[in-house]
Amino acid sequence: xxxxxxxxxGGLDSLVTAAVAATQCEELxxxxxxxxxxxxERELQSFAEISRHYQPVQTKVLDWRWLAEMGGSxxxxxxxxxxxxxxxxxxxxxxxxxxxxxLLCAAVAWAEVVQANRIYIGAVEEDSSGYPDCRKVFxxxxxxxxxxxxxxxxxxxxxxxxIDLHKSEIVALxxxxxxxxxxxxxxxxxxxxxxxxxxxxxxxxxAFSRAGFADPIKYSRNDx
Amino acid sequence: xxxxxxxxxGGLDSLVTAAVAATQCEELxxxxxxxxxxxxERELQSFAEISRHYQPVQTKVLDWRWLAEMGGSxxxxxxxxxxxxxxxxxxxxxxxxxxxxxLLCAAVAWAEVVQANRIYIGAVEEDSSGYPDCRKVFxxxxxxxxxxxxxxxxxxxxxxxxIDLHKSEIVALxxxxxxxxxxxxxxxxxxxxxxxxxxxxxxxxxAFSRAGFADPIKYSRNDx
Numbered sequence: 001x002x003x004x005x006x007x008x009x010g011g012l013d014s015l016v017t018a019a020v021a022a023t024q025c026e027e028l029x030x031x032x033x034x035x036x037x038x039x040x041e042r043e044l045q046s047f048a049e050i051s052r053h054y055q056p057v058q059t060k061v062l063d064w065r066w067l068a069e070m071g072g073s074x075x076x077x078x079x080x081x082x083x084x085x086x087x088x089x090x091x092x093x094x095x096x097x098x099x100x101x102x103l104l105c106a107a108v109a110w111a112e113v114v115q116a117n118r119i120y121i122g123a124v125e126e127d128s129s130g131y132p133d134c135r136k137v138f139x140x141x142x143x144x145x146x147x148x149x150x151x152x153x154x155x156x157x158x159x160x161x162x163i164d165l166h167k168s169e170i171v172a173l174x175x176x177x178x179x180x181x182x183x184x185x186x187x188x189x190x191x192x193x194x195x196x197x198x199x200x201x202x203x204x205x206x207a208f209s210r211a212g213f214a215d216p217i218k219y220s221r222n223d224x
Numbered sequence: 225x226x227x228x229x230x231x232x233x234g235g236l237d238s239l240v241t242a243a244v245a246a247t248q249c250e251e252l253x254x255x256x257x258x259x260x261x262x263x264x265e266r267e268l269q270s271f272a273e274i275s276r277h278y279q280p281v282q283t284k285v286l287d288w289r290w291l292a293e294m295g296g297s298x299x300x301x302x303x304x305x306x307x308x309x310x311x312x313x314x315x316x317x318x319x320x321x322x323x324x325x326x327l328l329c330a331a332v333a334w335a336e337v338v339q340a341n342r343i344y345i346g347a348v349e350e351d352s353s354g355y356p357d358c359r360k361v362f363x364x365x366x367x368x369x370x371x372x373x374x375x376x377x378x379x380x381x382x383x384x385x386x387i388d389l390h391k392s393e394i395v396a397l398x399x400x401x402x403x404x405x406x407x408x409x410x411x412x413x414x415x416x417x418x419x420x421x422x423x424x425x426x427x428x429x430x431a432f433s434r435a436g437f438a439d440p441i442k443y444s445r446n447d448x
Contacts, residue, residue: 005285070284096333098370098374101373105325108322109320133373141365143371145368148356149322180442
């Protein structure tokens, strides 16, 4: 029997990842982390609604204010000024230092407690923003870290079902699996109607457009 | 210039690790995590006193109640009943699921923010209790995870200066470096005078005895 921890932010990628996990696993455990991202209340709402849809065995929301207090990201700190210029690093200043590794650690801890054997995370390598912790080479290293550093009994494996897909393919996959896109939230900055202008909104709108579907959420501006 | 994040619980191993870091690095950043361990207030006191001694550039204490809420350890939950018998796993039920990996992730996040290039952690392989996340093979995997999953600019390396030492050698090294052992705390359960009976106290007392030094902290019982 497959028992899976699913990291679910409430965004498009994690929603479709949850949809895939639902087809592959008998038991689901949904994990959400509030880490001081600007839209955390809105994300929490999406998490709750998506959970109601998929009915996992258990849900867990972690309060990770410490990650915001750590600083170092425009996503958690509006006044953030990068030490390095964007030229000196290959990814945008919305990168939250080592976030995916830390999220995976929490998922491993919970997996050990409930004896889950899979962890699902909706990372995307191709169409992502170039964050280092979205690359396959990182997940392979993390897999090795789990095998050597945890109880790992039963063996725990990381699953990244959308990592090789383009965003439009993720939308198409979600449509095929009847993922409730209307419950998801992607905007980095707004919380009532999506702004339609931030990196995350633009990637999402573009993906729906290329996939040939209308995005069911509301935008304050999507004429771009 | 070497800038180091030092994970400092306030116990014997992390104290001596901090003492080593102090001889190798120009700038120190001390990181402590309260994760609902029974003696967290006492550890916090040791952390504050050891920080006063070594005068790091910055100290940071993270509130990680979420790790205790996750459960799965006798260290954070007095009523914990292991799912598996001790025969089924190779380490004691004081193991906190994937704790060292999670601690290192927080250290990496902070290192990225303050541009530190080293992380020190006082893990011990030989004389430890057999925790999987104290083994060199785990730290090697974690190093690779940092290289692939973080900004890693400047490159960040994990340092485990006491990992190959016996506990008595750690005491001897600390004595040589004039580490303030009287400020450290090791007992898993008591908070005023060390119990002298838990795994951690016994390892510590035995180490001082073999090294030929008296342990400067008080025990309610140390005749064992």
